[in-house]
Amino acid sequence: MDFNVIMYIFFGIVSIAGGVILVGAKHPIRGAMGLLTTMLALAAMYAQLHAHTIAVFQVIIYAGAVMVLIVYFIMLLDIKSEDYAKPFSKFFWFGAPLLLFAVFYFIFKLSMVIKSDGAFFATLNPSLVSPNAPEAFGGIKIFSKELLTKYLFAFEFVSTLLFAAIVAVIAIVQLDWKGKSNE
Amino acid sequence: MESSLILLIIILPLIGAFLNGTVAATNAYRKKEIWGEKFAGILAFSAVGSSFLLSLYAVFVKMSGIDSLSFTPYEWLSVGGLQLNLSFVIDHLSAVMLLVVTGVSSVIHFYSIGYIHGDESSVRYFSYLNLFVFAMLLLILGDSMPVMFVGWEGVGLCSYLLIGFWYKEEEKAIAGKKAFIVNRIGDFGFLLGMFLIFANVGSLTISEVNEFFHHNNSMTFFWTNVAGICLFIGATGKSAQIPLYVWLPDAMAGPTPVSALIHAATMVTAGVYMLCRFHGLYLAAPVALNVVLWIGALTAIFSATIAIYQNDIKKVLAYSTVSQLGFMFMAAGAGAFVIAIFHLMTHAFFKACLFLGSGSVIHAMGGEQDIRFMGGLKKYMPTTYITFLLATLAIAGIPPFAGFFSKDEILWNVFASDHGSKIVWAIGAIAALCTAFYMFRLVYLTFFGKFRGTPEQEHHLHESPSTMTAPLIILGVLSLIGGWIGIPKLLSGGLIPNFFHHYLEPAVSKYGHVELHHYSHSVEYSLMILSVVIAVIGWFTASRLFREVKKELPDPARYSGIPKLLWNKYFVDEIYDKLIVNPIKFLATKVFLNISDKKLIDGAANGSARGWRQVSQVFSYLQTGNIQAYGIYIIFGAALAVALAFYIY
Amino acid sequence: MNNPFTDFIIGSGGIYTIAVVLLLFTLGGMTVLFRRTLLHMLMGVELMLNAVNLSFIYFSRLHQNHDGQILSLMIFVVAACEVAVGIAIIVHLFKRTGTISVETYTAERG
Numbered sequence: 001m002d003f004n005v006i007m008y009i010f011f012g013i014v015s016i017a018g019g020v021i022l023v024g025a026k027h028p029i030r031g032a033m034g035l036l037t038t039m040l041a042l043a044a045m046y047a048q049l050h051a052h053t054i055a056v057f058q059v060i061i062y063a064g065a066v067m068v069l070i071v072y073f074i075m076l077l078d079i080k081s082e083d084y085a086k087p088f089s090k091f092f093w094f095g096a097p098l099l100l101f102a103v104f105y106f107i108f109k110l111s112m113v114i115k116s117d118g119a120f121f122a123t124l125n126p127s128l129v130s131p132n133a134p135e136a137f138g139g140i141k142i143f144s145k146e147l148l149t150k151y152l153f154a155f156e157f158v159s160t161l162l163f164a165a166i167v168a169v170i171a172i173v174q175l176d177w178k179g180k181s182n183e
Numbered sequence: 184m185e186s187s188l189i190l191l192i193i194i195l196p197l198i199g200a201f202l203n204g205t206v207a208a209t210n211a212y213r214k215k216e217i218w219g220e221k222f223a224g225i226l227a228f229s230a231v232g233s234s235f236l237l238s239l240y241a242v243f244v245k246m247s248g249i250d251s252l253s254f255t256p257y258e259w260l261s262v263g264g265l266q267l268n269l270s271f272v273i274d275h276l277s278a279v280m281l282l283v284v285t286g287v288s289s290v291i292h293f294y295s296i297g298y299i300h301g302d303e304s305s306v307r308y309f310s311y312l313n314l315f316v317f318a319m320l321l322l323i324l325g326d327s328m329p330v331m332f333v334g335w336e337g338v339g340l341c342s343y344l345l346i347g348f349w350y351k352e353e354e355k356a357i358a359g360k361k362a363f364i365v366n367r368i369g370d371f372g373f374l375l376g377m378f379l380i381f382a383n384v385g386s387l388t389i390s391e392v393n394e395f396f397h398h399n400n401s402m403t404f405f406w407t408n409v410a411g412i413c414l415f416i417g418a419t420g421k422s423a424q425i426p427l428y429v430w431l432p433d434a435m436a437g438p439t440p441v442s443a444l445i446h447a448a449t450m451v452t453a454g455v456y457m458l459c460r461f462h463g464l465y466l467a468a469p470v471a472l473n474v475v476l477w478i479g480a481l482t483a484i485f486s487a488t489i490a491i492y493q494n495d496i497k498k499v500l501a502y503s504t505v506s507q508l509g510f511m512f513m514a515a516g517a518g519a520f521v522i523a524i525f526h527l528m529t530h531a532f533f534k535a536c537l538f539l540g541s542g543s544v545i546h547a548m549g550g551e552q553d554i555r556f557m558g559g560l561k562k563y564m565p566t567t568y569i570t571f572l573l574a575t576l577a578i579a580g581i582p583p584f585a586g587f588f589s590k591d592e593i594l595w596n597v598f599a600s601d602h603g604s605k606i607v608w609a610i611g612a613i614a615a616l617c618t619a620f621y622m623f624r625l626v627y628l629t630f631f632g633k634f635r636g637t638p639e640q641e642h643h644l645h646e647s648p649s650t651m652t653a654p655l656i657i658l659g660v661l662s663l664i665g666g667w668i669g670i671p672k673l674l675s676g677g678l679i680p681n682f683f684h685h686y687l688e689p690a691v692s693k694y695g696h697v698e699l700h701h702y703s704h705s706v707e708y709s710l711m712i713l714s715v716v717i718a719v720i721g722w723f724t725a726s727r728l729f730r731e732v733k734k735e736l737p738d739p740a741r742y743s744g745i746p747k748l749l750w751n752k753y754f755v756d757e758i759y760d761k762l763i764v765n766p767i768k769f770l771a772t773k774v775f776l777n778i779s780d781k782k783l784i785d786g787a788a789n790g791s792a793r794g795w796r797q798v799s800q801v802f803s804y805l806q807t808g809n810i811q812a813y814g815i816y817i818i819f820g821a822a823l824a825v826a827l828a829f830y831i832y
Numbered sequence: 833m834n835n836p837f838t839d840f841i842i843g844s845g846g847i848y849t850i851a852v853v854l855l856l857f858t859l860g861g862m863t864v865l866f867r868r869t870l871l872h873m874l875m876g877v878e879l880m881l882n883a884v885n886l887s888f889i890y891f892s893r894l895h896q897n898h899d900g901q902i903l904s905l906m907i908f909v910v911a912a913c914e915v916a917v918g919i920a921i922i923v924h925l926f927k928r929t930g931t932i933s934v935e936t937y938t939a940e941r942g
Contacts, residue, residue, distance in 0.1 A: 002836035008845065012852040019859035028871050031863075035875050038856070042882055049893040051840070054885075055899050061908050061910055062882070066915050070875065073919050077926060084869070089935070091815055092866040099865075102822050103858045107851045109829065121894060123844035137896060146898045147905070154902070158909045165913035171918040176927060808938030811873075814865045 008048050015041035026087050028074050032067065039063045050138040186254040188245065189271050192237045192281070193320045199230030200313035211409045220305040224296035227309035231292050231316050235285035242278045250274060250689055253326065264385060271324040275690035278525055280323045280456055283531050284449045290318045290654040291444040294539055297650030298440050298546065308438065309350060315341035319449055320573065328377050328387040331457070335373065335421065338450045339366045345445060346437040358433040365430040369420015376413030379406065380464075393463025397694040411464055411471025415478075418454025423505050424482045424512060429756060431505055433496040439542030442497060447504045447538050448531040455511040455527050459520040463694030466518065472602055476516025480597075480610045481551075483509030485753070487617035490747040491624070494739065495552050496541045499625050504534055505579065506614060510593050513545050513611055517603040518697030519596035521687045525669050526589035532588055532665045533577040536658035540571035543647040543655065546628060548640060555626040556640075558732065560830040561630040563644040568630045570659030575626050577662040579619035580718040585666030590615060591714050592671060598710060599699040612717055619721025627729035635732075673707055841893060849890045856883035870925070870932045874918045881911045 014037060021034025039062045046055035135144050147155055203223050222793070232555045246252060255270035273281060292312060318337025325331040343366075347359025382396045383402045400407065418424070423431035434446045445451070453657055457463060458475065465472050483506045490502035507530050514523035545552055547564060561568045577584035580591065594611050597603040634641050646652065669683035739750045805816075860883060863876030885904040892900030926932050 002840070004837035005840045005845070008449075008837070008840070010846065012848065016852060016855050016859070019856050022872075022875060023863050023867070025861050028869065028875075030870060035879060038879065039882060041837060042886055045886065046889050048837070049889050051889045051892065051901050051904075054889060054904055057905065057908060058885075061912060062878075066878065066912060069919060070871075073923070074871065077923070077932075079926075079932065087868060088866050089811055089868050091811065095815055096862055096866060099858055099862060100819065102825075103854050105855055106825070108879060110850065111847055121850075121891075135887060138893075138898075138901060142857060143898060143901060151902050154906060158906050161913055165916050168917050169920045172917070172924050173923055176924055809935060810937070811865050811934055814861075818861065818865065 001164075004048060008045060011041040011044045014038075015045070024087075026084055028084065029071065032071050032074060035070075036063055036067050039067065052138050053140050054138070067070040186256075187705050188237060188241050189252060189254040189273065189324065190256065192234050192241065192285075193271065193317065193324065195230045195234045195237075196313045196316040196320065200310050200317060203227060203306050203310035203313065203684045207304065207310055210617050213722060220300065220302075221296070223306040223309045224292070224299070227295050227313050228289065228292040228296060229314055232289040234316070234320075235282075235289045238278075238281045238285045241273060242282060242532055245299075246273065246278065248665040249307075252551050254327075259329070265381075265387075267327060267329060267387060268791065269330060270326040271330075272326040273324060274461060275687055276456075276524065277323050277690075279528060279687065281320070283528050284316070284319050284323060287448045287535050287658075287793045288312075288319075288444060290538070290657055291440050291448075291535065294542075294651050294654040295438075295440045297648045297752060298439065298542060302346075308345075311341055311344050311348070312441070312444070315345070315445060315450070315571075319453075322453055326388060326390070328380070328389065328392070331389070331460075331771055332370075332373065332377065335417075335453065335457075336370065338445070338453065339363065339370065339421070342366070342434070342445050342450055342784060345441040346434045348437055348441070352436075355436040356660075358430075358436040362430040362434050365427050369417045369427050369698060372413045372416025372420070374417075376410050376417065379410040379413060381805050383410075389656045393461065393694050395463075396467040397463045401814050407464070408468045408470040411461075411468035412474055414457065414461060414464075415454075415471060415475055418457055418512075419478065420454075421457075422454030422508050422512070423449050424454070424478050424508065425485060427480060428486065428505050429759065431590075432498055432501040432752070435495075435501050439497070439545060441536045442501070443538030443542070446501070447534040451504065451508060452511070452527045452531070455508065455515060455523050458512070458515045459524055459691060462520050462691060465515075466695050467698070469602065472516050472518065474516075476597070476604070476607055477510025479514075479516050480607045480614075481509070482506065482515065483614040484610050484617070485509075487614040487621070489749055490621040490748055491617060492739075492742070493621075494555050495628065496544065496554050496625065497538075497552055499621060500534070500537055500541060503537075503618065503622065506618060507534065507578070509614070510611065513597055513607065514593040516595075517597045517600040519593070519600060521684055522589065522592045522596055524687060524691070525683055529577065529585035529589045529662070532658055533574040533584075533662040536574035536655060536662050537578070539651070539655055539658065540574065543567045546647055546651070547644050548636065549643055551636065551640065554625065556636040557629045557634070558632040558636075559630070560632040560644065562645045570652075570655040571630070572626060574662045575622045576723055577666075579622050579712060579722060580615060581722070582715060583663075585662050585664070587715070587718075588666035588669055588671065591711055592669075594714055595707060595710055596699070599618070599702055599707075600697050601700070602697055612714065615714060616717045616721045618717040623722045623725035624729050627725060628732065632729055632732050667725050673704060674711075684831055693710060841890075846894070849886065853883050853887045853890075855878075856886070868933055868935065870922045870934060873934065874915065874922070877914065877918075878911060881907055889919075 017036075018034040018036070018038030018041065021037070022031045025031045025034060039058060043055045043058040043063065045050075046058055203226060203443060206223070241252065251272055251274035253270060253272040255268045257269055259267045259269045261267070292309075295309070295312065299308050302308065315338060317722055318341055320334070322331055322334025322338060325334055339362075341361040343359045346362050347356045349355045349446050350359070377387070380392055383406065384392050386392060386395070396402075396407065400537070402410070416427075420427045431446060431451065435442050437446070466477070486502040486505035486509065490499050490506065493499045493502060507526070511526050513522045514526060543564065544557070546566060547560070547567075548557065551557070553787070573584070576585040580587045582588075594608055594615070597611055598605065598608040634644075669681055742750050751757075805812075837883075850895065850923065857880050857937075860876045860881075861880030863879060864873045867876065887905055888900040888904045890900075892904075922932055927939070929936060
């Protein structure tokens with residue numbers, strides 16, 4: 001079996017393992033580490049799927065910025081309460097098996113459909129599929145060109161979302177300040 | 184050019200109403216800094232006056248030689264086969280009405296400047312008055328039934344607003360409401376007639392409706408008559424005929440110029456006008472025409488007898504108006520539409536004059552309206568007296584005053600027409616006798632004898648200002664000469680043509696006219712002399728009884744027998760209360776309010792609310808407030824949907 | 833002749849990737865639904881977003897089309913905003929009540 005294929009499967013398993021750690025670990029810092037693992041594994045898969053730019057962003061933004069924020073927050077608050085002692089809510093024991101059963105059943109059904117034809121997704125719309133990716137595909141050059149021409153409006157629009165988020169955070173922080181001054 | 188002319192005639196009063204109305208609502212007016220009442224009055228008068236001048240121009244210059252001017256500003260609606268335009272037409276019939284309405288309106292607007300002086304909401308008054316003229320013009324010039332109906336409702340609204348103009352006094356507000364409600368009953372009839380005609384004719388344009396009934400009437404005889412009667416019910420509401428006349432005497436609560444303009448000269452004649460507009464329909468519906476004839480005759484005699492015992496100067500005039508309208512309907516019912524319009528015109532002159540004269544008297548008496556406390560005003564207010572007398576001579580039917588020609592022709596047509604009847608002629612003659620009697624009674628009690636009011640009232644007696652007497656003089660002169668345009672051929676020996684007949688003939692006889700029976704000229708002469716004799720008898724009797732009132736006039740409360748019946752207006756209001764108003768009230772409070780409303784509807788509403796509260800109490804256990812629970816509901820909902828999708832495919 | 837990895841991507845790799853996506857999504861959903869702290873809910877949402885991203889990238893590769901990649905960039909932005917605002921809210925709530933247990937916040941109980 002090809003090395004690339006093995007690595008792809010391996011990273012998939014690693015990401016799922018990270019997800020399991022996130023669900024199961026008692027202390028949030030361990031969950032955060034599981035999430036970090038998932039993200040890095042996914043970044044590797046992105047790179048294998050010729051999405052080099054997104055893979056880099058995944059590492060920088062997700063694994064870097066977002067996770068650092070979460071981990072920093074966990075350490076900052078340093079909650080040692082009974083919140084962590086009992087990790088699962090009362091719904092877990094009846095909900096989780098049902099959910100997992102549903103998902104596995106879904107995957108099973110899907111594989112039943114696909115069994116007859118391994119290239120199921122490729123055959124859904126063959127005209128769209130081109131087997132060999134050119135070297136430039138997913139690179140920063142062509143990616144940026146697409147982003148700043150075809151998707152310029154979405155790009156600008158999403159920047160206003162970021163701005164709104166900044167305003168929202170400041171508003172919430174001010175709520176704290178006001179609460180302080182009232183007390 | 185022609186189109187903008189018609190539009191201007193209609194729209195000028197609306198502009199006046201708008202300007203005065205908006206100012207009346209603003210603060211600037213309340214402070215009286217910018218927009219004084221004089222300015223408002225002059226604005227209103229000039230709006231209507233220029234409308235009158237334009238109408239004169241349109242009728243006498245633009246329409247010389249042609250039958251009609253029409254103008255369609257825009258297409259109102261177009262649904263299926265129904266094509267409805269907002270269109271106006273001036274033919275010879277509406278031209279007469281147009282001139283009467285705008286002319287009398289201008290005179291009365293001018294009079295109002297003096298009359299309403301000093302009232303705190305005079306700007307509002309002028310705004311309403313202008314709006315009324317606008318609505319009336321819509322009614323007159325509208326080419327289709329819906330446009331006419333808009334005007335019809337518009338004048339009803341303005342009538343309501345103006346009767347209740349001094350709304351702070353409760354009885355006046357109630358009188359306004361009464362007028363409005365009674366009118367709505369009539370409007371309902373009008374609407375039904377309109378629906379009936381539309382369902383069968385498929386068009387609402389008046390000329391097409393007339394054409395339909397004249398040429399190819401495919402409606403059955405029965406339904407044609409029903410349509411005619413439905414429209415006539417509308418006319419009884421607007422024109423105060425039995426059984427819907429009760430609102431008009433109460434409508435005298437409004438300012439006197441309003442009574443003169445709306446409740447004597449113009450609005451109340453809308454019913455007569457409408458009948459004449461639809462003469463094609465009515466000539467195809469002889470039963471409906473007969474109903475019109477009889478209702479008109481009964482109303483004429485009924486209200487003429489009531490007027491004999493009334494003591495309120497305006498009430499007498501109000502019942503007189505109802506009676507005269509009855510005469511107009513008699514003429515229409517006999518198929519003599521030209522005469523109906525002729526009497527409408529002369530009546531507009533002399534009745535407006537009488538009302539304005541009574542306004543002048545009331546003004547001088549400081550608000551007193553009871554003629555028992557008047558008398559001898561002749562020497563204090565000569566102009567008012569002379570014009571009042573001219574108008575009285577006209578209404579009583581003394582030649583050569585205007586009323587003689589029109590009333591005599593009505594009686595002659597009722598006597599001689601195919602659709603008329605001798606009995607109705609007799610009723611009309613008696614009503615004419617009563618008319619002469621009560622009108623001269625009014626004149627003698629008001630202007631002759633000694634003054635019977637308080638000394639301070641006597642001290643205040645004065646002639647009204649010239650803004651009020653000038654219109655009186657104009658209308659008084661018109662009451663004298665207004666009838667001369669319609670002198671019967673018989674009387675002038677064919678030397679002077681009957682201008683009025685000649686003018687109206689193309690518009691009103693377009694769809695056939697009613698033939699008169701052939702009588703010898705001596706019959707016509709003798710009837711004419713008889714009607715003069717009748718008027719003179721009424722005059723003479725009144726003169727004997729009331730010229731010099733020696734003893735005090737009896738208190739109406741001590742009347743008995745027939746006077747009591749008449750003083751109480753045949754107890755019609757009481758009968759209506761007992762028969763209609765009280766049962767409806769009973770039904771409303773006892774049945775609908777207590778049983779169906781409180782028990783059934785409220786019960787159903789409250790009960791269902793209670794039921795749902797109990798049901799939702801069960802479901803509220805699902806609303807734990809825990810966000811994760813909600814998430815689980817969503818997930819399972821989605822899972823269920825996916826499972827269902829699997830199950831189906 | 834394609835290289836073996838391309839064959840895998842076009843062939844049976846599809847179902848494998850989708851299985852990974854579904855599992856990650858479910859695990860994220862379980863974190864959101866069954867863990868008792870607000871913090872875990874936030875991280876669970878992150879995991880779900882990441883799972884969706886993977887499917888976008890996969891199909892972008894399959895169809896040689898950048899749309900999926902750009903959409904996943906947009907999701908990055910949304911996720912970053914969500915984390916920033918979410919953490920601010922959680923900090924605020926923790927300061928006010930001293931706990932980040934979800935079961936505490938039941939203001940809209942019916």
